[in-house]
Amino acid sequence: MLCKAANRVLNRNEPTFLEETCSRILSFCNSNSLKQGISVHSPVIKLGLHHHLYLNNNLLSLYAKCFGVNKARHFFDKMPHKDVVSWTGILSAYVKNGNHDTALRVFDSMLISGESPNEFTLSSVLRSCSSMGEFDYGTCIQGYVIKEGFDQNPVLISGLIDFYSKFGLVTEASNLFITKGNHDTVTWTMMISSCVLAQRWVQALQLYVDMVKVGVAPNEFTFVKLLGACSVHGLNYGKLVHAHILLRGVKLNVVLKTALVNMYSRFRRMEDAIKVSNSTPEYDTMLWTALISGFAQNSMFRKAVSTFHAMGVSGIIPNNYIFSSILNVSSLMLSLALGQQVHSRVVVTGLEGDVSVGNALINMYVKCSDNVEDALRVFRGISLPNVVSWTSLIAGFAEHGLQLDSFHLFTEMREAGIEPNSFTISSIIRSFGAAKLLPQILMLHGHVVKTNLYEDIAVQNALVDFYAEFGMLNDAWQIVDTMNRRDAITYTTLASRMNQMGHHESALHIITDMKNDDIKIDEFSTASFLSASADLGTIMTGKQLHCHSVKSGLCKWFSVLNGLVNLYGKCGCIHDAQRAFGEIGMPDIFSWNGLISGLTSNGYIPSALSTFDDMKLSGVKPDAITFLSILSACSNGKLTDLGLEHFQSMREIYNIEPQLDHYVHLVDILGQGGRLEEAMEVIQTMPFTANTSIYKTLLRACKAHRNIPLAEHTAKQGLELDPLDPAFYILLTNLYQDAGRHYLAERTLTVMKEKQLRKNPSHCWVEIRDKVHVFVAGERSHPRTNEIYEQIESFEAEFKKHGYLFQGIGHSYYHSEKLAVVFGLLNTPSKATIYVIKNSSICRDCHNFMTFVTQLIDREIIVREGNRLHSFRKGECSCRG
Known part of the structure; x- marks a missing residue:
């Protein structure tokens, strides 16, 4: 249609009309980014209008929008005349393309040509200075702004505020904002954005209040910036911002919808996120990405996958961010089939060489496939693998037990000229630490000491974790003492490892260390301290942690609530445990396991079993830990048949292979029911080598039922495994005494004394x-x-x-x-x-x-x-x- 219109224009002999028509067509196409507008270029040349500066500037803008900066630069170089609009147009095209170095060179050429920049030119130059880290260049531009009398211009005030903020100089940006009056919406929004970027959350909120007071109307971008502060101010703050958006009648465009979806997703309010996304029909790639990422972050994997399919039905082609998000979902679901399907879509879309997609594919194959060759094949297909690609592959090989190959890849990475960053080193340390590769970690430690990476807190935290995991607490503390800065991760790592080693009191002492370092206790450290309190039985300390979590707003986190369920369950406060459980919106497997275990250990056997039924009805699949509690409940409640039924259901219904601890409970269940011969048969036929614990369990049952022959046989089997365990002698002695065989009890005690065995004092x-x-x-x-x-x-x-x-x-x-x-x-x-x-x-x-x-x-x-x-x-x- 545009070509026909242009040809009709050629048949007219009215130059002014022709110019006006071409200008209108180009202006319309510019506003709507329509590639067809380029067809006007040919009539412009044929009509002899190629010297027309206004038309050329419109064509330049259209080339930049629709065909990229290179085509635009070619057109710019051919322009016979150029003005400030022409120079600003090509310069801003380079800025939008992220080619800031070239943008600054174009600006230099503009000044040499004698053309004076306007406020839009200078604003683009300031953006390039920020991105290039050219602080001195930017201050020179500010000097030019003042000299030329632009210092009251709102466009340049906004640009200078953004410039100083990007360099972390928020005070200078604030001073500039305060000394210049009559700010428009853009300037206010830029200042709010600067405060959010600097994490000055209260100041950002106050600026918004002041903005409204002086009568400047906020726009959608103002609210997008305010929503960025929700991570600190919380859900209620986000809802308040949302309410202001609705009250002020601000158009809910795709950018604002995306910000609201991100906010609600962060607080696990996906129903609200969906309502926002469906409030208007407009969707774009970023909004779809926000929804998929939100579902993934909230472990709603099936919803994430269905949303990905819905996006495909809508006709929007996934970009690299979308593919990366859904591949991460595949990794979290451990679904190789889904990952392979997405991989095929990646190939069809032509993004298999994209580094971000490639990295997500490597991670997916490492997590989901038993064959590391799949990940290696993807890696070799990435055109320019970056440090993340190498790190994912190296860590993946280590996780699959191929530590030697992993170390060779690390060497190959360095030979390829890719220097490891802090994330690489910390990831490798964690992978090697999990594989117990002490010599390799020590060598890596030596490597990072020689580089500036040793000062990086992520690397130091990884080393602290490694030494603590190996039980080398003195070495871990030595690193902590030499750190210039410690954070919550440093101390949470130590507390977690101390809990694993049973040093619960020492773990709780870390609370004092955090206070001395003025480090706030976060949800992860709170969970570790609650675990220490639970295992140590220090209920008062646990209650103090509970109070702290309520005051600091941490009591809404899954990890903290699960920790409270565990604490109160282990300390006998089962009603408090149930109350904490009730505050969990969507209990996960850890929540249910904590409650069932608490009910079992407190003797509430019927409640434990009914809670197990509630768990299954809620759609949460039991795991091996769940069945340990359920089998324990059946044992304590002397529910022999029900215990056998649950044990059989592990493999038959839930595809869970019973471990040795489950067999110990099974022996106890049979022993409690007096079925001692069956219990012995279980020990003889189970797919594990018996340990002393299972023999002692059977021996206690023999004592309860006074079965001396089987007790003697069981004790003999146990003592063959550990001849120095006094428990077998003590249990036999008690059995003999209960049965009136005092001479056998005396003889057993004599043997025990001859072997110099003593029961450890309780x-x-x-x-x-x-x-x-x-x-x-x-x-x-x-x-x-x-x-x-x-x-x-x-x-x-x-x-x-x-x-x-x-x-x-x-x-x-x-x-x-x-x-x-x-x-x-x-x-x-x-x-x-x-x-x-x-x-x-x-x-x-x-x-x-x-x-x-x-x-x-x-x-x-x-x-x-x-x-x-x-x-x-x-x-x-x-x-x-």
């Missing part, structure tokens, strides 16, 4: 006013030992007075659990619950003692032995023993 600990007090069986070193013993004697006198049938054994005075409980009673408020942790099983005498104590006084006593809790209240125990 110990307990109790937390009083943020201090942990440890009590060891038979020890009298505690400064208040005499007072404790007097109170025990007083209790036993009361037992006799009330007619309780308590037959205390003399040496039970020395039992650690009794000492810890009485100390707690003497040193806590009259209604406070006593929490005691014990490293071994509570004895019958101490169990009776605590039962009777809670009949005398209105107190709750909670004793944890391993994963099981005894909650004593009003003369009853949760174990019903």
